[in-house]
Amino acid sequence: MAAPRHINFLIVDDFFSIRKAVKVSLANLGFYGEIFEADSVSRAKELITIKENESPVEFIISDLDMPGEDGIELLKFIRSNSNYVHLPFLMLSSVNTKDQILNAITFGVSSYLIKPWEDKSIGQKIDSCWLKHGSR
Secondary structure, three states, X not given: OOOOOOOOXXXXXXXXXXXXXXXXXXXXXXXXXXXXXXXXXXXXXXXXXXXXXXXXXXXXXXXXXXXXXXXXXXXXXXXXXXXXXOOOEEEEEOOOOHHHHHHHHHOOOOEEEEOOOOHHHHHHHHHHHHHHHHXX
């Protein structure tokens, strides 16, 4: 099952260039919902809470390695909150170690994608994440 094209995404990465690249990929794949951006986990948590009643985040794409709290901390926050536990969560990372991937899986990541990516691969990951978590 393919993810619907209208999804509100939250992109979390400390690098503007990566957030922009994800937005370009989403546009190339035909996604047209709102796209919220956060450069830190603390800002991501704020946005998720602020947007909850007006235009809720429906899908999270987050970097793993960021200063301060990392993507795993955001994932733990999402999976421990009954309002957000079913959000699809795609982890992006340049870290390709088995331990990092297993750690993300342990905490409930929907899928994991190694940087750099191609539009086709991120599209496939979004679809699989949606099937796993977002179609509820």
